[in-house]
Amino acid sequence: MPERIISLTPSLTEILFALGLGHRVVGVTDSCDYPTVVKDLPNVACWFEPDIEKLLALKPDLVLGLQTAHERMKPELESQGIRFIVVNPQTVEEAITDMARIGEILGAPDVSHDLESNLRARLSAIDARAGIIGSETRQTVCRILDMDNGWFHVAGPLSFQYDIISRAGGQNVTCTEKEAYPKITLTHLREWDPEVIFNCGFDLNATAGRADKNAWQSLQAVQSGKVYTFDCALTCRTGPRIVNMVELLFETLYSKK
Numbered sequence: 001m002p003e004r005i006i007s008l009t010p011s012l013t014e015i016l017f018a019l020g021l022g023h024r025v026v027g028v029t030d031s032c033d034y035p036t037v038v039k040d041l042p043n044v045a046c047w048f049e050p051d052i053e054k055l056l057a058l059k060p061d062l063v064l065g066l067q068t069a070h071e072r073m074k075p076e077l078e079s080q081g082i083r084f085i086v087v088n089p090q091t092v093e094e095a096i097t098d099m100a101r102i103g104e105i106l107g108a109p110d111v112s113h114d115l116e117s118n119l120r121a122r123l124s125a126i127d128a129r130a131g132i133i134g135s136e137t138r139q140t141v142c143r144i145l146d147m148d149n150g151w152f153h154v155a156g157p158l159s160f161q162y163d164i165i166s167r168a169g170g171q172n173v174t175c176t177e178k179e180a181y182p183k184i185t186l187t188h189l190r191e192w193d194p195e196v197i198f199n200c201g202f203d204l205n206a207t208a209g210r211a212d213k214n215a216w217q218s219l220q221a222v223q224s225g226k227v228y229t230f231d232c233a234l235t236c237r238t239g240p241r242i243v244n245m246v247e248l249l250f251e252t253l254y255s256k257k
Helices: 010-018 036-040 052-057 067-079 092-105 109-131 160-167 186-192 204-217 242-254
Strands: 005-007 025-027 062-066 083-087 140-148 151-154 183-185 196-200 227-230
Touching: 005 010, 010 025, 010 036, 010 062, 010 092, 062 067, 067 083, 083 092, 092 109, 092 160, 092 242, 109 160, 109 242, 140 160, 140 186, 140 204, 151 186, 160 242, 183 186, 186 204, 196 242, 204 227, 227 242
Parallel strands: 005 025, 005 062, 062 083, 140 196, 196 227
Antiparallel strands: 140 151, 151 183
16 A cells, blocks of 8 residues: 655645545645645645656655646656556546545545545535526636636636536536637637636736727626636645535526625
C-alpha cells in the first residue's frame, strides 16, 4: 500500500484529505491550498509543470496526476519504480467515480463509499429540483475561463465545467462547440447572448470592457446584472467540492432575485 504520495493537482489533494489519507501525502503543488494544512507540505512547483527533481527527492511510491497535463511524465516515473495514476474526469459523475476509485486503490473503501454516497445524494436532490424546471424557462449560461487578446476561453461540451452547468439546470450556449475549452470572439458571444455568465478569479466586467465596452454591455447578462464571479476553488476543481459548485450554481440561477 502506498505510504508516500505526491499529488499534482489541487483536486487530487482535496480528494486524498477527504478520504482521510492526508497523513500519507508528502508533496503537493504550489496551487494546492485546501485543506489549509497542505500549505505546510513540500511542493514540487506549479501543477502543470512540476519539477521532476523536487518530486523524486521526496521519494514517493505513488504520484497522482491529471492525464492531459501529466501523462508525459509516466515513462520517467515508472522507470524509477514509482506508481503513477492519472485521472481525466469530464463530468461530475466521472469526478465522483474517480474519488471512489482512488479510495479503493489506497485502502480506504469505507470512507470512499461514504463520500461517494453523500455526494450522489446531494446531486440527486439537485436533479429533483432541476427536473421540475421546464426547458423553456431554463437559464442559458456561459462559463468564461479567461480572456486573451480579444478571445474568450469558454467551457465546451467536453469539459466537466460544461457538465456542472447542465447538472445545475442551466442550458449551455456552447453546445455546438465540440471541444473542452474552445476560444470564441465577443461577436460569437453576442450571437449566443446568454442570460447568465460566470467566471472566476478576475473582474470579467472590467476585463471584457477593455475589448469593446459597448458590445460587452449589450449582452443581456450584463444588462441584467447576471455576470457572476465565483471562487476558483469551486469552479476549476474536480474534488469533493464539485458538488458544492453544482448547488451554488443552481441557487444562483433559480433562487437569486
